[in-house]
Amino acid sequence: MNCEDYRQAIAAEPSYDGGAAHLAACSGCRAFRDEMRSLDGRIRRALAIGVPELRMPDLQDVDGENVVPLAGRTRFTMPAWLAVAAMLVLAAFVGLRMVGSNVTYPSLADEIVAHLDHEPYALRVTDEPVDAGRLAKVVPANLAAMNHDTGLITYAQTCVINGKKIPHLVIQGQRGPVTILLLPDEAVESAVQLEGESINGIILPVGNGSIAIIGERDEELGPIQQNILNSVTWST
Amino acid sequence: MNSSDAGTTRRRRFDELVGVFHQDMYRYAAWLSRDRTVAEDVVQESLLRAWKSLESLRDDAAAKHWLLTIVRRENARYFERRRLETVDVDDLTPSQEALLADQPDHELDDVRDAIYRLDDDYREPLVLQVLMGYSTNEIGELMGLRQGAVLTRLHRARLKLKDALNSDLSET
Numbered sequence: 001m002n003c004e005d006y007r008q009a010i011a012a013e014p015s016y017d018g019g020a021a022h023l024a025a026c027s028g029c030r031a032f033r034d035e036m037r038s039l040d041g042r043i044r045r046a047l048a049i050g051v052p053e054l055r056m057p058d059l060q061d062v063d064g065e066n067v068v069p070l071a072g073r074t075r076f077t078m079p080a081w082l083a084v085a086a087m088l089v090l091a092a093f094v095g096l097r098m099v100g101s102n103v104t105y106p107s108l109a110d111e112i113v114a115h116l117d118h119e120p121y122a123l124r125v126t127d128e129p130v131d132a133g134r135l136a137k138v139v140p141a142n143l144a145a146m147n148h149d150t151g152l153i154t155y156a157q158t159c160v161i162n163g164k165k166i167p168h169l170v171i172q173g174q175r176g177p178v179t180i181l182l183l184p185d186e187a188v189e190s191a192v193q194l195e196g197e198s199i200n201g202i203i204l205p206v207g208n209g210s211i212a213i214i215g216e217r218d219e220e221l222g223p224i225q226q227n228i229l230n231s232v233t234w235s236t
Numbered sequence: 237m238n239s240s241d242a243g244t245t246r247r248r249r250f251d252e253l254v255g256v257f258h259q260d261m262y263r264y265a266a267w268l269s270r271d272r273t274v275a276e277d278v279v280q281e282s283l284l285r286a287w288k289s290l291e292s293l294r295d296d297a298a299a300k301h302w303l304l305t306i307v308r309r310e311n312a313r314y315f316e317r318r319r320l321e322t323v324d325v326d327d328l329t330p331s332q333e334a335l336l337a338d339q340p341d342h343e344l345d346d347v348r349d350a351i352y353r354l355d356d357d358y359r360e361p362l363v364l365q366v367l368m369g370y371s372t373n374e375i376g377e378l379m380g381l382r383q384g385a386v387l388t389r390l391h392r393a394r395l396k397l398k399d400a401l402n403s404d405l406s407e408t
Contacts, residue, residue: 011394012387013365013372039398040366046347047367049266051259057280059247059287114288123309125380198313 007032014040108186108203109194111161112212115168116179116199122155122170123177130156139167142235144182149231151224162186171224175216178224184209184234207234250290253299254283260300260368261307267363268311270352282310304368305378350400358393361386 001022006029009016014036023029116123130153138156139146144167154177155170161183169180183203188210194201201214202221211228213221254261261282266275285306293302351359360379364370370378372386379386 008387008391012391014394035398036394039394039401042343042347043351043362043397044366046344046351047263047267047363049263049348051262052272052276054254054258055276055280056251056254057283057287059250059284124377 003029010036108162108183108188108210109192112181112201112203112214113194113199115159115161115181116214122157122168122179124154124170125172125176126154127152127172128154130154135169138169139182143167143184144235145233147231149227150180151227173215173219173224175219178213178215178219178221180228181212181214182209182232183211184236186210204229206232209234246290249296250287253293253296253303254286257300257303261303263367264304264363265307265311267351267359267367268308268356269314274311274314278307278310278314281314282306285310300368301374301378304364308378346401347397350397353400354393354396358389358396361389362393365390 001019003022003026006019006022006026009018010033014033023033135153135156138158150169151171151173153169153171155168157168158165159168159181160166161181164185166184167182169182170177171180172178187208188203188205190205192203194203194214198217199214200217200219200221201212202225203210203212204225206229211232213225213228215221215224258279261279262275265278265282266272269275269278282303286303293299351362354362361375364375364378365372372383372390375381376383376386
């Protein structure tokens with residue numbers, strides 16, 4: 001280890017305790033280490049700003065029917081007026097707007113948009129593909145077949161939408177991660193556009209089911225839609 | 237367990253988590269946004285989102301990372317909605333000044349000002365490492381970066397701060 005290597009390491013992590021042999025022979029690096037550790041103490045104190053008293057938001061608006069766990073939630077059990085009310089409450093929070101269709105599927109759109117926040121870890125920018133074995137487990141052959149046109153799949157998880165287990169995938173789009181939900185049992189009459197302050201999505205009818213594709217607001221979904229439609233075939 | 241009991245249990249769990257991590261949420265939001273008022277808004281939105289998706293947090297041991305991830309997304313959404321222009325450090329609003337003027341202390345003011353002037357790419361990993369106690373792996377996971385990129389940003393961040401503070405000293 002030379003001085004440059006050591007100083008890079010200690011400046012990245014002042015608690016770094018490697019390079020003992022180099023340190024013993026280099027007074028310059030010992031001084032640099034001490035300076036970095038002293039600086040870190042000042043940074044820590046500077047960052048620890050005062051915090052105002054906790055002001056809890058009004059959780060009542062999203063209480064009750066609106067926060068029933070997804071696994072226990074069923075479609076079409078609420079009166080229509082309540083479903084629409086729930087949709088409006090949700091829209092107030094996420095800025096959701098449905099375009100190109102009358103509001104025939106508030107429950108499905110509601111659950112899909114809400115689900116985006118269920119697994120924030122999924123939305124990572126990465127070039128590491130998900131393990132093939134995991135992908136095969138999440139998208140079993142008896143549910144759907146996928147060829148390699150989907151793009152780089154970086155996340156795969158079995159999730160629950162409307163009480164049914166479905167594959168939740170994430171691919172890497174031009175503007176960031178794009179969520180793909182395969183919904184073999186959720187039929188929609190026509191494409192349902194989801195537009196929001198920060199999202200751009202669509203629920204596409206595919207056979208007797210549908211596929212939801214949601215990306216960042218400025219993501220160009222056209223090519224992704226085409227790839228997904230070419231790639232996915234329901235097995236049932 | 238009836239629905240009322242379940243609701244009470246759910247609320248108690250939420251309150252306990254927020255009680256433990258509220259300070260981290262606020263400080264992270266404040267240093268991401270560099271604005272105390274924005275930080276309060278971001279934390280409010282984050283609490284709502286966390287409440288709505290509480291069932292997705294299967295292990296409370298992961299609560300801190302889960303909540304900070306939500307804060308990070310909400311901060312991005314906030315700025316996307318508002319399309320706030322880049323802040324000119326010489327033309328601050330009162331709530332931005334309030335961040336820099338926290339706990340008046342001449343030495344800390346200088347450090348705080350230098351941190352404030354760091355680019356987001358350097359400031360965020362520094363906050364996560366120093367204030368939140370994150371490892372470089374955890375920072376990479378949260379920010380979508382490889383570990384090497386995290387180490388480079390942390391190294392550069394500290395050198396920039398060191399240079400800025402030494403420059404301040406030489407000017408006084």
